[in-house]
Amino acid sequence: MSAHSLPAHLRLACPTCDSTYDEWRWRCTCGAPLDFATTPSPNAATPDDADLDYRNGLWAFDEFLPTDPRASLGEGMTPLVDAPEWNASFKLEYVFPTGSFKDRGATTMLSLAAELGIDRVVEDSSGNAGAAVATFAARAGIEAEIYVPASVKPSKLKAIERAGAKPIRVEGTRQDVTDACVEAVETGDAWYASHAWNPAFFAGTATVAYEIAAQRDWDVPDAIVTPLGHGTLFLGAYRGFRALRDAGWIDRIPRLYGAQAAGYAPIADARHHTPDETNDVADGIQIENPVRVTEIHEALDETGGDAVALSADAVEDELDRLHRHGFYTEPTCAVAPAALRELRTMGEIDAEDDVVVPLTGSGLKS
Numbered sequence: 001m002s003a004h005s006l007p008a009h010l011r012l013a014c015p016t017c018d019s020t021y022d023e024w025r026w027r028c029t030c031g032a033p034l035d036f037a038t039t040p041s042p043n044a045a046t047p048d049d050a051d052l053d054y055r056n057g058l059w060a061f062d063e064f065l066p067t068d069p070r071a072s073l074g075e076g077m078t079p080l081v082d083a084p085e086w087n088a089s090f091k092l093e094y095v096f097p098t099g100s101f102k103d104r105g106a107t108t109m110l111s112l113a114a115e116l117g118i119d120r121v122v123e124d125s126s127g128n129a130g131a132a133v134a135t136f137a138a139r140a141g142i143e144a145e146i147y148v149p150a151s152v153k154p155s156k157l158k159a160i161e162r163a164g165a166k167p168i169r170v171e172g173t174r175q176d177v178t179d180a181c182v183e184a185v186e187t188g189d190a191w192y193a194s195h196a197w198n199p200a201f202f203a204g205t206a207t208v209a210y211e212i213a214a215q216r217d218w219d220v221p222d223a224i225v226t227p228l229g230h231g232t233l234f235l236g237a238y239r240g241f242r243a244l245r246d247a248g249w250i251d252r253i254p255r256l257y258g259a260q261a262a263g264y265a266p267i268a269d270a271r272h273h274t275p276d277e278t279n280d281v282a283d284g285i286q287i288e289n290p291v292r293v294t295e296i297h298e299a300l301d302e303t304g305g306d307a308v309a310l311s312a313d314a315v316e317d318e319l320d321r322l323h324r325h326g327f328y329t330e331p332t333c334a335v336a337p338a339a340l341r342e343l344r345t346m347g348e349i350d351a352e353d354d355v356v357v358p359l360t361g362s363g364l365k366s
Helices: 054-064 102-115 128-140 154-162 174-187 199-205 207-215 232-246 266-271 293-303 312-324 331-346
Strands: 080-083 088-092 120-124 143-149 166-170 223-227 255-261 306-310 355-359
Touching: 054 102, 054 207, 080 207, 088 207, 088 331, 102 128, 102 199, 102 232, 120 128, 120 174, 128 143, 128 154, 143 154, 143 174, 154 166, 166 174, 199 207, 199 232, 207 232, 223 232, 223 331, 232 255, 232 293, 255 266, 255 293, 255 331, 266 293, 266 306, 293 306, 306 331, 312 331, 331 355
Parallel strands: 088 355, 120 143, 143 166, 223 255, 223 355, 255 306
Antiparallel strands: 080 088
16 A cells, blocks of 8 residues: 555554554554544633534534544434433434444544545445445545445445445454455555544544533533444543543543443453353444454543443343334444443442433444
């Protein structure tokens, strides 16, 4: 792949070995994921001083973002609604243009690709990220190839194809899909638009924290519970609330909890005993080796949170409950409210705690 020289604000740094890069690369020479060397921060001392126009969706928070909206479909500012049955608030991430929260990262990542003059990207995905990358690549006029499991749901495959991207189906495990995509990146000339590796994607998912804080008049909840595979939304929330605290807009970070699928729960397994079974219902988080595993554990430790693994039965029961109460989500989405129920049973989250749960994917894609 030809090198793409970076302006100063986009230079890359490795949090593992402290290497820095002035040209784009998808990972450090030490093998670790890279982040931007500097993090944008608003000039305004308080939210009241900021020029926030929520008609711009998540781009209302452009001073926190590394690029301009070169690939946008009006995404962001998803509803935050009461969910009395769960004694919580739900952030309806499934109302994004492609039906999942992955649009947060796709819009910033493909906007950055457009800024860098990229003309072809590749991504590996179980479905939602692939559909988001394909859609926002189309918006930016960039060619895309999406590596997907051979068993990918037809609705997600169709979303990729109709956006003009080329799906490449790979037999085997979810890791086999990633391995095939990485091989294509290493041997070809495509830019790796990875939701697990690309720092611009996490800059986008961090906007979920900005929106939650803004919708609550800058009063943060006690806890956030998200699905946890590679941790794109979980770490986005962590980075976003941290950025708000560092800017002086909030005074604390909520406790962060991750919901994993039993049998695919490396974070929960490392922290305590988990169910001895395999949950194939929550197919969107079947990740055995999260790229940013160290940061996930650090976020859990720093915020006083935890990770739990959910059985297939627990997720299916929660999915039915969501649908009966008007929240038409896909199965993977149900792990988070199911985890909230489990965490309350464990005494990790109290009944009086103020909790927000993002509902991450639309049932229309099931």
